[in-house]
Structure formats: C-alpha cells, structure tokens
Amino acid sequence: MEKKYSILLYYCYAKIEDYEAYREEHHLFCVENNLRGRIIISPEGLNGTVSGLKEDCEKYMAYVHSDARFADTEFKVEAHETMAFAKLHVRVKPEIVHSSLRHIDPRQKTGTYVEPQDFRKILEEQPEDTVILDVRSNYEHNVGRFKNALTLDIDNFRDFPEKVKELDHLKGKKVVTYCTGGIKCEKASAYLLEQGFDNVYQLHGGIIKYGIEAEGKDFEGKCYVFDNRITADVNHVNPSIVSKCFITGEPTDRMVNCANPECNAHIPMTEEAGWLMDGCCSDECRKNPARRPYDGTGYYQKNTNHYNPLKGVKREPAKID
Template sequence: MEKEYSILLYYCYAKIEDFEAYREEHHLFCVENNLRGRIIISPEGLNGTVSGLKEDCEAYMKYVHADERFGHTEFKVEAHDRMAFAKLHVRVKPEIVHSSLRHIDPNIETGTYVEPEEFREILEKQDDDTVILDVRSNYEHKVGKFKNALTLDIDNFRDFPQEVEQLEHLKKKKVITYCTGGIKCEKASAYLLEQGFENVYQLHGGIIKYGLEAEGKDFEGKCYVFDNRITADVNSVNPSILSKCFISGVPTDRMVNCANPECNAHIPMSEEAGWLMDGCCSEECRKNPARRPYDGTGYYQKNTNHYNPLKGVKRDPAKID
C-alpha cells in the first residue's frame, strides 16, 4: 500500500535579514497547510524536518523554492505511513545548527561534495589514506554508523572543534565527513580546512540521502533521527544491528529516551527491557516521581497543554474564516 505521508529533511545556508517577519510568514504557511515539525529560522538560513500528507509537503517545497534566497534548497523526501510529529515549532535561533563555529560561512568555503554512489564505491575500496569521519554525537553513532568510520567522543556538535585537536595526525589524509542530513558537515568540513587539513570532503545529503540513492550499503545499524521515529532504516543491502541494549546487553537497534524527564538519556533498549524498566535507564530513574508513563515507544512529546499552533503568528484578517 502506498504511504500517504512524507517526511522532509532539509537545510539551506542563506542570509535572512528579516528573520523575525519571515518566521511568522513561514509558520503561518505551515499551519494553513497542515504541516508539523521542527523548523529553525536564523540569520544564516533554514533548517527543518517537516511532516504531512504528500500533497501538503509538495506545496511546502514549492513555497520554499519560490523564495530566491532558498531556491537551491535540497529536500530529502521519505515516505511514511503517518504524521511524524505531534506539533509544529517554527523558531528563531542564532544558528541553524548549534555550534561553536559561527564565524564560518559554508557559502564561502566548505568541503567538496561526494555524491552517494561515489561514496558507496569509496566504502567498498577504502584504503589507509582515506578516513570516513562521523561528526555526530555519541548517542547518534552508537546506534548506527558507516563501517570503519572514525567516531568522536562528543555529546554535542559544539564540542567538535576540541576533538579536532586529536586528529592532527590525519591532516595529510583524505577526510570525508558525514552526518544525518549534511548540515553539520558544511561547517565541520570548513573548520577542518581552516585548521590545515588538506583534502576534506563531505557526504552530500548525509546518511539519509545515501540511504535513498545508494541503498545504504555498509551503514551499520540505524540512523538516529529527530522525529518520533527516533531511528530510521537506511541499509537495504546488508543491514546489521550495531548497538546493544543498555539494560540487558542483547543486540537491539531500538532506541528510546529515558522515561525520567530529568534524565531523558538517549539509549538503545530492547522491547522486553523497556517494559521491565518502564522505559527507564536505571532503578533510580524508574523510582523518580516525575517519571513519564511508558507506552512502548520511548518517545515523549514535550508538554502540549494549551498548545496553540498560531501563537506568535499574525494572521491576515481577510484569510480568517
């Protein structure tokens, strides 16, 4: 059966001077077209994951492309059988991905793109002079990563620069960075070039595009995503399970957030362990009075009490029914 919904993943580095006004316009368009998701509007561009019916997502892509500032935006489109978000958030933030690299403009300099099919060939023939560098956080690469990839011990992308200090010995090698959808690599690869790395590349479109266009071969485990799926299948050629249950140690690619909101740790957890622990990572969290009810998914929306999707949006009176 054909899936009726789509999930869009995208970003665009482009100057937005009227970002507050554009946020309101953008938010209103999403509301009027029944879209949900997380969208960041920043002086440096757009970043979003959006979900809705296919036709509504197509209308959204046309809307974004109609603005000449964002005409080159590339959307990764995944089919889905339901809405992937419960809410809509369109927020203004200083950056479209939180980093400590605000001085970098990927429109001026960034690593050379490697397309998915070429990257697949590189993985198959990888030699000692090529390094595949994962620039994502620990909880992301622990549930899935490319075979033989070098991972970094970071909890947030803003910690990336300090880890680069440990990579000095790789400066003469060919370094290919990758992340979920490509956005982090734009700045990570530029920073590597700034620090004297000579041959820096990036997987164009990240893991998601690689799965869509190159069947995800040699991606081990699942890809951590930022919607209510938590993880997504990527590899349709030689899939494997990379992670182990945080509680029992059995192989599992099932990812949850700890049911204790004061912890909220991202951890792999088998279905059996999930029910046994009420979705918690420890007995301490399980006994916490603030523990959220576990429904078997391990995904928790933020409190939706009194949620108003039109909050902060100035509507045209002529368009109000």
C-alpha cells in the same frame, strides 16, 4: 499500507536579514497547509524537518524554492504512513545548527561534496589514505554508523572543535565527513580546512540521501532522526545491528528516551528491558517521582491537548547576539 505522508529534511545557508518577519510568514504558510515539524530560521539560513500529506509537502517545497534566497535548497524526501510530528515549531535561533562555529560561512568555504554513489565506492574499496569521519554525537553514532568510520566521543556538535585537536595525525589523509542530512558537515568540513586539513570532503546530503540514492549499503545499524520515528532504516542491502541494550547488553537497534524527564537519555533498549525497567536507564531514574508512564515505545510526546498551531505566529522578537 499506502504511505500518504512525506517527511522532508533540508537546510539552506543563506543570508536572512528580515528573519523575524520571515519566521511569521513561514509559520503561517505551514499552518495554512497543515504541516508540522521543527523549523529553525536564523540570520544564516533555514534548517527543518517537516511532515504532512504528500501534496502539502509538495506545496511547501515549491514555497521555499520560490524565494530566490532558498532556490537551491535540496530536500530529502521520505514516504511515511502517518504524520511524523504532533506539533509545529518555527523558531528563530542564532544558528541553524548549534555549532560554536558562528564565524564560518559555508557559502564561502566548505569541504568538497562526494555524491552518494561515489561515497558507496569509497566504502567498498576502503582506500588506505581515506578516513570516513562521523561528526555526530554519541547517541547518534552508537545506534548506527558507516562501516569502519571514525567516531568522536562528543555529547553535542558544539564539542566538535575541541575534538579536532585529537585528529592532527590525519592531516596527511583524505578526510570524508558525514552526518544525518549534511548540515553539520558544512561547518565541520570548513573547520577542518581552517585547522590545516587540506584534503577534506563531505557526503552530500548525509546519511538520509545516501539511503535514498545508494541503498544505504555498509551503513551499520539505524540512523537516528529527529522526529517521532527516533530511528530510521537506511541500509537496504546488508543491514546489521551495532548497538547493544543499555541494560542487558543484548544486540538491539530499538532506541528509547529514559522515562525520567530529568535524565531523558537517548539509549538502546530491548522491549523486555524496557518493561523490566519501566523505560528507565537506571534504578535511580526509575525511583524518580517525576518518572513518566512507560507505554512500551520509549517516546514521550509533549502534551498536545488544546494544540493551537497559530499560537506563536506573532510574538516578541528573539534576541540574536
């Protein structure tokens, strides 16, 4: 099947003083060019995942680059068969990724970039003085991670600073961080530097760029993504499965959201277990009266009836503390 659509993943740390006005302008541009996705605009920059026809995505990238503030924005572009989102959300938030590290400005301090091909060599050679550090959350690295990477037991990136206290023994080593698209590493690597780690690097463009430019070699499992796909294939050289079904323990890289909306846990689950449990992670969730009907996918799109992409173009200003 010809892939007529594109999925764009990007971020840009740049000062935005008129963030409310820019949010309205940005939202309207997306509507006029048939784009959907999730976009965050904040005083510190942009962060987004956007989907649309290839030609519409080209217009969007040109639009972002035409603004001097975002001229150096790097887009990770993946081809896709269909639109990857059902709706468009353009929101104002205090940060472009919730980090609890609002005092850090990656434009002033961040870890040194390692390009995908150089990162691939590090993975192949596995130097004793080098640590590959995954800064993502549990549900992300449980379904996929780099070979021999150090993972952290965190449910959200905002928990990262607390976990760094357990990494003091690594201060004499070269630490290379990675995440999905690079955005979390900008602040994570800067925070490591702030805490006395003096040899800190980050995978430029994250797992997605590594898959595009270095064939994804030695990335084990699949990459958790924040669109309708849930996970994406990255490794085109030596793919493997690292996650196990939450119910049966069998190897699987199929991810679902628990059918109980009050739980909504992100878990690996085989098709057989999915039907057996009606898409739920436990009998308790299965018995919840709010349980959503399971259709075999484990993905629950919010109701899109009467979807109006113009809704919210003009609204009450967000409060930024």
